[in-house]
Amino acid sequence: MSENKTKKKIVAPDTFVVIFFLIAFVCLLTYLIPAGKYSLLDNGSYDPNSFTIIESNPATLGDFVNAFMAGMTSSASTIFVCLFIGGAFGILQDTGAIHSTLAAVLKKTKGNYKLIIPAFMIVISILGAFGVGNNVALAFVPIMIILATEMKLDAVVVAAVLYISSNTGFTASPMNPFTVLLSQEIVGIPQMSGWEVRAVIFVLYTVLGILFTLRYCDKIVKNPSASITGILKNKDENSEGLEKYGNLTTTHILSIIIMFIVFVVYAYGGIALGWGISQLGSCMIVMGVLVGIIARMSPNAISKSFAKGAKTMLTSALVIGFASGIAVILKNAAIIHTIVYYLTLPLVNLPKFLSAAGMFFVNLLCNFPISSGSGKAAVVMPIMAPAADVLGITRQIAVLAYSFGDGICNFISPTNGLMVGTVTMSGLGLGQWFKFIWKYVAILIIISVVILAVLTGIGWA
Numbered sequence: 001m002s003e004n005k006t007k008k009k010i011v012a013p014d015t016f017v018v019i020f021f022l023i024a025f026v027c028l029l030t031y032l033i034p035a036g037k038y039s040l041l042d043n044g045s046y047d048p049n050s051f052t053i054i055e056s057n058p059a060t061l062g063d064f065v066n067a068f069m070a071g072m073t074s075s076a077s078t079i080f081v082c083l084f085i086g087g088a089f090g091i092l093q094d095t096g097a098i099h100s101t102l103a104a105v106l107k108k109t110k111g112n113y114k115l116i117i118p119a120f121m122i123v124i125s126i127l128g129a130f131g132v133g134n135n136v137a138l139a140f141v142p143i144m145i146i147l148a149t150e151m152k153l154d155a156v157v158v159a160a161v162l163y164i165s166s167n168t169g170f171t172a173s174p175m176n177p178f179t180v181l182l183s184q185e186i187v188g189i190p191q192m193s194g195w196e197v198r199a200v201i202f203v204l205y206t207v208l209g210i211l212f213t214l215r216y217c218d219k220i221v222k223n224p225s226a227s228i229t230g231i232l233k234n235k236d237e238n239s240e241g242l243e244k245y246g247n248l249t250t251t252h253i254l255s256i257i258i259m260f261i262v263f264v265v266y267a268y269g270g271i272a273l274g275w276g277i278s279q280l281g282s283c284m285i286v287m288g289v290l291v292g293i294i295a296r297m298s299p300n301a302i303s304k305s306f307a308k309g310a311k312t313m314l315t316s317a318l319v320i321g322f323a324s325g326i327a328v329i330l331k332n333a334a335i336i337h338t339i340v341y342y343l344t345l346p347l348v349n350l351p352k353f354l355s356a357a358g359m360f361f362v363n364l365l366c367n368f369p370i371s372s373g374s375g376k377a378a379v380v381m382p383i384m385a386p387a388a389d390v391l392g393i394t395r396q397i398a399v400l401a402y403s404f405g406d407g408i409c410n411f412i413s414p415t416n417g418l419m420v421g422t423v424t425m426s427g428l429g430l431g432q433w434f435k436f437i438w439k440y441v442a443i444l445i446i447i448s449v450v451i452l453a454v455l456t457g458i459g460w461a
Contacts, residue, residue, distance in 0.1 A: 015429045019322045022414055023067050026329045027059040036338035041382070048383040051341045059329050071325030072318075078417040079317040081281040082138070082425065083310040088288035089142040090309015091302055095295040097255035100248045102147050113151045113217055118210050120144070121165035125206045127267060128169025131178045134410075134418040135270070135280050136263060137166035141425040142309075149232040155427035156228050156436050157217055163411075163422045164209040164440065171407025171444075172205040174198040179403045182377045187385040187395045194396045197460060201451065205444070212440050228432050255291045262287040316424040320417045327415045340366055340380060347387050355391040356401050356452035359384060363405025364445075368413050376406060394461040397452065404448040411441050 035057055039050035059067075072079065092098055109115045127136050144158045173180055174195040181191045220227040266283045269275035292302035330336050343362045350358045366380055381402060388398040410416050412434060423433045 015319055015424065015431070016322065018430050019319070019325075019414065023064065023322075023325050023329060026326050027064045027067075030056075030058040030329065030333035030335060033333075033335040033338055035334035036341060037334060038337050038341075038382075046337075046382045048386055051337065053338075054334060057333050059333055063329060063332065067325035067329050068322050070328040071323065072321030074328055075321050075324035075417050077277045077281070078320050078324075078421060081135075081277050081284070082313045082317045082320065082421055084281040084284040084288075085139045086142070086313035087306035087310040088284040088291075089139075090307075090312070091288040091292050091297070091305040092255060092259060093142065093146075093309070094301075094305040095251065095255050095291060095297070097252040097259075097291070097295075098143055098146060100252045101256050102143070102150065104248055105147075106150055111151055113153065113221075114214060116147070116151070117157075117161055117213060117217065120161055121210050121213065122206065124162060124165040125169035125202075125209070128166040128171075129173035129176060129202060130267065131170065131173070131176045131270060134163070134166045134170060134422075135277060136267070137162035138418055138422050138425065139263070139280065139284070141422060142312075145232070145426065149234060152221070152224075152231055153217060154220060154227040154229045154231050156432070157213065157220075158232075158426040159423045159428055159433060160213045160216065160436070162426070163419060164213055164437075165206070167407060167410050167419070168205045168209040169202065170410070171403060172198065172202040173403070174202055176403070179377060179406055180399060183381045183399045183402050186377060186381040187388075187399060189395050189399070194400075194460070197455070198400070204447075208443070208447075209440070212443070216436070228436055229428060232427075251295055254294050258290050258294065259287055262290075313425060316421055319424045319430075320421050323414050323420050324417060340383065344380075344383050344387060347391065350391070352392050353453060353456065355388075355393050356397050356456045357449045359387070359398055359401035360405045360448060360452055363402045364409045365405075367406050367409030368415060377402065393456050394459065396461050397455055400455070401452055404444075404452070408441060408444050408448065411437050411444075 035054045036051055037054055038046035038048070041047050089098070105116065124137055124140070128134065140162055141158065144162055145155075148154065148158045148161075170176060170179075175181060175192060180198070184191045184193065220231065224231050262283050266275065266280055269279055288306055289302065292305070297305070343365055347355060347358050347362065363376075363380060363384075366376060381398075384398045384402060385395055388395050410419055412419075414420065414430065420430070423430065
């Protein structure tokens with residue numbers, strides 16, 4: 001026997017395999033956790049004193065098998081938006097506008113990722129603070145892939161630049177309408193109160209996200225073999241890169257202007273009119289058609305470019321749908337409220353110094369079964385408000401603990417469709433993303449606990 005034994009390389013499970021076993025595990029939980037529910041109050045929030053155990057409805061084998069299709073149905077809006085994004089950017093890409101614009105950016109900055117990446121992340125983090133950044137991040141994946149390829153970075157950087165910035169802004173936002181403002185309304189404190197402290201936290205967390213991303217970029221630039229996925233390369237081996245696209249034309253400039261106008265309109269709609277993921281899909285259709293017209297493409301050419309672009313998003317669409325099956329199982333078995341109830345019970349036994357941190361961890365764990373920030377606020381905050389009063393901490397701190405828990409969990413929760421979509425569209429498996437992001441999540445958790453402890457000590461209100 002040869003002394004040089006070849007060691008088998010451990011291969012991370014495919015994303016679909018991970019989701020399959022997660023759904024199976026959640027089905028098992030429905031037999032271990034009793035069903036329960038809270039009653040709704042007249043204002044639409046839940047009565048914290050109304051929890052009751054109800055008849056159990058554990059998942060059957062049929063429920064397990066049907067979870068994949070049910071997940072596709074429940075997340076239809078997000079799935080279709082992925083396809084629309086791919087289609088719209090397929091049209092934009094075929095005009096040459098994206099490549100020529102990025103070529104100009106790279107030429108102006110001399111390809112310096114230390115300038116380009118912070119600029120991208122600051123803008124998207126600000127959009128995240130307004131509550132629309134995660135949707136916009138999803139839409140910008142095609143552009144970021146091209147840019148990362150030209151800068152000789154990898155798929156991890158694509159996902160990091162877009163999702164770390166957008167979700168960090170969402171997490172530390174001074175005015176997020178879906179978490180901060182809604183939670184303040186539910187617990188009965190003035191909306192936008194305490195924004196000054198949260199603004200400082202927002203800047204701190206945004207800078208931290210940028211530094212964390214740049215540190216990884218430095219690492220793989222110095223040693224490409226350190227890349228988790230391998231450095232991105234042009235699919236066409238004979239490609240000359242962006243240089244072959246030459247200078248920007250008037251058509252290119254008008255196409256890019258249309259793209260930005262569409263996103264500005266969507267950002268306004270998300271903030272002022274309550275637009276969501278469905279309206280983003282509509283905006284993508286408008287953008288694609290207008291860009292095609294400006295570029296003097298024929299109707300058939302627009303159609304073919306749209307279909308070709310949408311085809312690139314099929315895997316991501318399937319991953320989002322299958323992952324949503326987890327939430328479907330939890331909801332149908334009626335164990336979500338039970339999980340919230342038992343997680344909040346230990347809070348009353350914590351010392352004041354740790355009570356805010358306890359709230360943070362409860363909210364972090366609650367984000368797995370309830371991925372929607374606004375949906376979770378309706379369930380959790382009516383419980384957190386009286387708990388804060390009993391524990392002797394301010395309701396302002398309870399809102400911050402909720403925002404931290406909700407946002408930080410978004411980085412790793414498989415039930416979060418926007419995270420799953422951004423990661424898979426970037427070309428990553430969930431296992432590869434978790435391998436990269438866990439350190440950042442750990443850092444955020446430690447800093448968040450320290451901030452909550454300090455604010456509790458000074459009685460921030």
